Structure formats: C-alpha cells, structure tokens
Amino acid sequence: MKPVIETNNLTKCFGAFTAVDHISFSVEKGEIFGFLGANGAGKTTAMRMLCGLSKPTAGKGLVAGYNIAKQSEQVKQNIGYMSQKFSLYEDLKVWENMQLYAGIYGVSRHAIGPKIDETLSRLGLMHEKNTLVKELPLGWKQKLAFSVAIFHEPQIVFLDEPTGGVDPITRRQFWELIYEAAERGITIFVTTHYMDEAEYCNRISIMVDGRIDALDSPRNLREQFQAQTMDEVFRKLARKATRIES
Amino acid sequence: MVDIHHINKSYKDVRALHNVSLSVEKSELFGLIGPDGAGKTSLFRILTSLLLADSGQATVDGLDVVKDYKELRTRIGYMPGRFSLYQDLSVEENLDFFATIFNTTVEENYRLIAPIYSQIEPFKKRRAGKLSGGMKQKLALSCALIHKPTVLFLDEPTTGVDPVSRKEFWEILRQLKAEGITIVVSTPYMDEAVLCDRIALILHGEILSIDTPQQFVAQFPKKLYKAEADNNFRLLEKLRKNPAVESVYMFGEQLHVTLIENGELRMENEVRLEEILPTVEDCFIQLMNQ
Numbered sequence: 001m002k003p004v005i006e007t008n009n010l011t012k013c014f015g016a017f018t019a020v021d022h023i024s025f026s027v028e029k030g031e032i033f034g035f036l037g038a039n040g041a042g043k044t045t046a047m048r049m050l051c052g053l054s055k056p057t058a059g060k061g062l063v064a065g066y067n068i069a070k071q072s073e074q075v076k077q078n079i080g081y082m083s084q085k086f087s088l089y090e091d092l093k094v095w096e097n098m099q100l101y102a103g104i105y106g107v108s109r110h111a112i113g114p115k116i117d118e119t120l121s122r123l124g125l126m127h128e129k130n131t132l133v134k135e136l137p138l139g140w141k142q143k144l145a146f147s148v149a150i151f152h153e154p155q156i157v158f159l160d161e162p163t164g165g166v167d168p169i170t171r172r173q174f175w176e177l178i179y180e181a182a183e184r185g186i187t188i189f190v191t192t193h194y195m196d197e198a199e200y201c202n203r204i205s206i207m208v209d210g211r212i213d214a215l216d217s218p219r220n221l222r223e224q225f226q227a228q229t230m231d232e233v234f235r236k237l238a239r240k241a242t243r244i245e246s
Numbered sequence: 247m248v249d250i251h252h253i254n255k256s257y258k259d260v261r262a263l264h265n266v267s268l269s270v271e272k273s274e275l276f277g278l279i280g281p282d283g284a285g286k287t288s289l290f291r292i293l294t295s296l297l298l299a300d301s302g303q304a305t306v307d308g309l310d311v312v313k314d315y316k317e318l319r320t321r322i323g324y325m326p327g328r329f330s331l332y333q334d335l336s337v338e339e340n341l342d343f344f345a346t347i348f349n350t351t352v353e354e355n356y357r358l359i360a361p362i363y364s365q366i367e368p369f370k371k372r373r374a375g376k377l378s379g380g381m382k383q384k385l386a387l388s389c390a391l392i393h394k395p396t397v398l399f400l401d402e403p404t405t406g407v408d409p410v411s412r413k414e415f416w417e418i419l420r421q422l423k424a425e426g427i428t429i430v431v432s433t434p435y436m437d438e439a440v441l442c443d444r445i446a447l448i449l450h451g452e453i454l455s456i457d458t459p460q461q462f463v464a465q466f467p468k469k470l471y472k473a474e475a476d477n478n479f480r481l482l483e484k485l486r487k488n489p490a491v492e493s494v495y496m497f498g499e500q501l502h503v504t505l506i507e508n509g510e511l512r513m514e515n516e517v518r519l520e521e522i523l524p525t526v527e528d529c530f531i532q533l534m535n536q
Contacts, residue, residue, distance in 0.1 A: 038409075038411075039407075039411075138281075164406075164434065165281055165434050166281050167284075167534065169495075169535075172495050172496050176479075176482070176496065179478075179496075182479075183480075193406065193407070193408050194435065195409055196436075196498060198498075200496065200498050219499060231413075234409045238408070238410045
C-alpha cells in the first residue's frame with residue numbers, strides 16, 4: 001500500500017536557522033500518527049509544509065499523493081485541519097459552519113444538505129442544528145470541529161492539539177470519533193504536548209532540534225528508552241536539545 | 247490556610263459554583279482538578295478577592311476574602327490562567343514593578359525566586375511579550391512570588407506547556423512548599439494530580455470528592471482490568487455489547503474495563519486482559535458515572 005504521507009530529507013531554513021532538518025518518515029493509510037516535540041523543536045514548521053502552507057527549502061514531501069512544493073493547492077484540497085485554538089466560527093450556527101467549510105472544500109451543493117443531517121444525527125447533535133456555535137459546550141464543539149474537518153472525506157486530517165481542556169469522558173468520546181474515522185481509512189496526523197494524548201496514537205515521532213529523533217509505537221518507544229511512561233521517553237529525548245528556547 | 251464554606255456563584259442562569267466547601271492546610275500543595283468550565287477560575291477569583299460569591303464564606307490566611315480584602319491582597323500571590331504581565335515592559339521591569347507595588351524590592355526576596363528567575367535572567371532586557379510560553383510562565387511565577395506570599399494561587403500554570411517545562415514547574419512548586427508556602431494549583435491534566443498532597447475533583451461547579459491521590463486510588467470500588475488487542479477500537483465495540491461489562495474506556499493503547507457484580511469475562515486468545523491499579527483519571531470517570 002502506498003503511504004499517505006511520505007517525506008524524504010524534508011528541510012526548512014529561515015536564513016541561517018534550520019527549523020526542520022532533513023526529516024524522513026512515512027505514514028500509512030488509516031494510521032493514527034502522533035507528531036511530538038518540545039516548544040521550538042520544529043513541529044509547526046514541519047506541519048505547515050505538509051499542509052502546503054510553506055515551501056520546503058530542500059528535500060521532498062508527498063501528501064495524499066501530491067508534491068507539497070509543486071502541488072500545494074491539490075494538497076490543501078485533500079486534507080482536513082482542526083486546531084483546538086480555532087476551528088469553527090462562533091457567530092455562525094452549527095449548520096452554517098458546516099455549509100461554509102463544505103463549500104470551501106468544494107463539496108457539491110446537492111450533497112451538502114443531506115450530509116449535514118447525516119453527520120449531526122450520527123453525533124446526536126441534530127437538535128443543535130440551529131444553535132450558534134458559541135453556545136455549545138467545549139466538548140460538543142470539539143466533536144463538531146472534527147466532523148467538519150473530515151466532512152469532505154479527505155485522505156488525511158491534521159489535528160493540532162485537539163483535545164485539551166475537556167473532561168475525561170468527553171475526551172474519550174472524541175478519541176472514539178478519531179478511531180472510527182481511522183477505521184474508515186482516513187489517516188490521522190496529531191500534534192500534541194500531552195503524552196497521555198500521544199498514547200492513543202498507533203505510532204509517534206518525536207522531534208528534537210528540527211530532527212526526528214525517535215519514531216515507533218508508544219509501547220516500543222517505552223521499551224527502547226526503558227521508560228514507564230511516554231512522558232519519561234519525551235523528557236529523555238528533549239533533554240538532548242541544544243537549541244535555546246527563544 | 248484556606249477555608250471555604252458553602253460558596254455559590256452564578257453568572258445569569260449559568261451556575262459556576264455550587265455549594266463548594268474545602269480547606270487547605272499550611273504548606274500543603276493542593277490541586278483543583280477538573281476540565282474547562284468546571285468552575286476552577288471562578289473559585290480562584292473569589293479566593294483572591296477579585297470576584298464576589300453569591301453566598302458562602304471564605305478565608306485565606308485567616309482573612310475574610312470580602313471584609314479583609316485589602317490586607318489579603320498583600321499576603322497572597324496569584325498567577326492567573328491568562329498571561330497578565332505587561333507585555334511592553336522588559337522581564338526585569340515587570341519584576342521590579344510588582345516588587346514596588348508590594349512595597350518590597352527584588353533584592354529582598356531574591357533568594358525565594360532565584361531557582362526560577364535565574365533561568366530567565368539572561369533575557370532580562372527582553373520585553374515580556376516576546377518571551378516563549380515556558381519563559382512567560384516562569385516570569386509570571388517570579389512576579390507572583392516577589393512579595394513572599396503566604397498562599398500562592400496558580401490557575402492552570404501548565405496549560406500549553408511542554409512536558410519538560412511542566413516537570414520543571416512541578417519541581418519548583420515542591421521547593422516552594424518546602425519554604426512553607428501554601429499552594430493551591432488548578433489543572434485539567436489528571437496526570438498532574440499525583441504530584442499534589444491532596445486533590446479536589448471538580449466538575450460543573452461541584453466538588454466530586456477531596457482526598458489524597460493515594461486514597462482516591464485505594465478507594466476505587468471495583469476491580470479494574472486493562473484489555474488490549476491488535477485493534478482496540480473493534481475490541482471496544484465488542485466489550486460495549488458484552489453483558490458482563492459495566493464500563494469500558496480507552497486509555498491510550500489500552501482499554502480499561504470494570505465488570506458488573508459477579509461478571510465474568512471470557513475473551514478470545516488475541517485479547518490480553520490483566521488486573522491493574524486505577525489512576526486518578528479512572529477515579530474521575532467513576533465519580534462522573536455515579
């Protein structure tokens with residue numbers, strides 16, 4: 001099977017500073033892939049390149065089969081994106097948000113209406129169809145934001161610290177949505193600071209000073225680094241960082 | 247050091263705090279653990295005299311949070327969840343400013359803040375707004391400590407901070423506790439609960455339970471099992487339908503399972519099942535389901 005994300009020595013420099021330093025990895029279809037790193041390790045820069053928002057200085061990256069340097073528009077059309085910080089318009093109703101994003105991603109006019117109803121029924125949020133997003137509890141917003149991010153059935157969805165701040169049950173309901181999407185073949189790419197969130201991923205990469213210093217399943221990483229928790233793995237790796245936080 | 251009796255607070259028709267009572271001992275490191283919207287910030291704002299409760303009483307270091315608010319404010323340190331230092335002042339200007347308004351000097355209490363402040367001192371000429379998240383957090387803590395408060399209130403100090411800085415931060419809190427400072431800290435992260443002496447679990451404005459992290463775990467009323475298979479999502483769906491299963495939740499790479507009374511779980515070979523000790527998060531879920 002062809003990987004959905006494949007990078008080969010992907011690099012990004014800002015002047016003399018190498019933010020992302022020759023990273024090579026691949027992510028399979030339907031995989032839940034965790035992308036970790038301390039503040040300033042280069043996660044955001046790498047993710048921006050993978051989303052077609054920033055051109056690599058060197059190296060190659062294919063996302064959903066498209067070259068991220070030369071076909072960034074096709075990349076954008078074939079991915080979904082959700083961030084904890086911003087995902088939905090608070091002053092639009094639930095259905096308006098869904099229609100807006102579906103339209104932006106080019107879902108056909110006739111398909112949008114029925115699909116909004118189908119998605120809301122599946123989430124048990126049909127009765128909130130006409131509610132302003134700002135009036136929804138945080139947990140519902142997160143579920144809705146994720147459903148909106150995959151509304152156009154992208155091959156990959158990028159989740160930027162998706163589940164902070166909700167109660168443990170709501171959080172698990174959110175991860176069940178993610179697993180369900182992965183079962184349907186959507187690849188999930190998650191960045192997070194929180195190691196307990198990372199443990200939900202099939203495989204994890206950890207960036208240190210612009211490089212990928214570790215990549216494996218959480219279980220194998222714990223074994224490899226002789227650590228009880230992912231937190232410990234992360235700290236052992238991050239301690240090697242020489243970049244000054246600035 | 248902190249005594250709270252039957253505090254209630256509503257914003258219009260939203261109930262933020264409902265009949266909250268708790269007390270915190272001197273030099274205790276007390277954790278308020280709960281998700282966004284649980285009422286943590288409202289409680290902090292009441293305890294720091296920045297918000298009036300609808301009913302109930304609270305004292306901090308023997309001072310009433312309403313009647314004695316002027317004296318109270320000189321004795322407590324407060325680090326709000328949102329970064330609230332002066333972005334246009336430099337690191338050292340911010341620290342000087344807070345020392346001055348509390349009628350003290352940076353020199354006088356330097357020893358107390360040294361373990362934290364020394365890490366950002368190389369950047370003391372930098373404007374606070376230009377600092378990274380971890381550095382902002384250290385500056386905010388230094389400013390909250392510069393007048394040597396007796397009680398320190400920290401509202402989600404580790405939200406958005408990477409694991410290395412989080413670990414450092416909790417080590418600093420341990421040192422401050424050893425100095426005799428009472429600390430009330432809130433966090434949405436269950437794994438930080440075990441770093442506190444005692445914790446209160448809070449949800450929808452109500453305290454679910456207060457105890458030491460060890461007691462929470464010891465009092466978990468059921469046997470808890472972890473289950474793993476090659477495809478945990480399918481296993482989860484299967485266990486949900488199993489009549490012997492009382493609850494099943496994902497926990498990273500594992501599922502945590504409790505059974506009904508006398509329930510027995512017969513599993514196929516590819517499923518690995520093992521009895522485990524619950525975490526504080528298991529206890530939180532169990533209390534939520536009660």
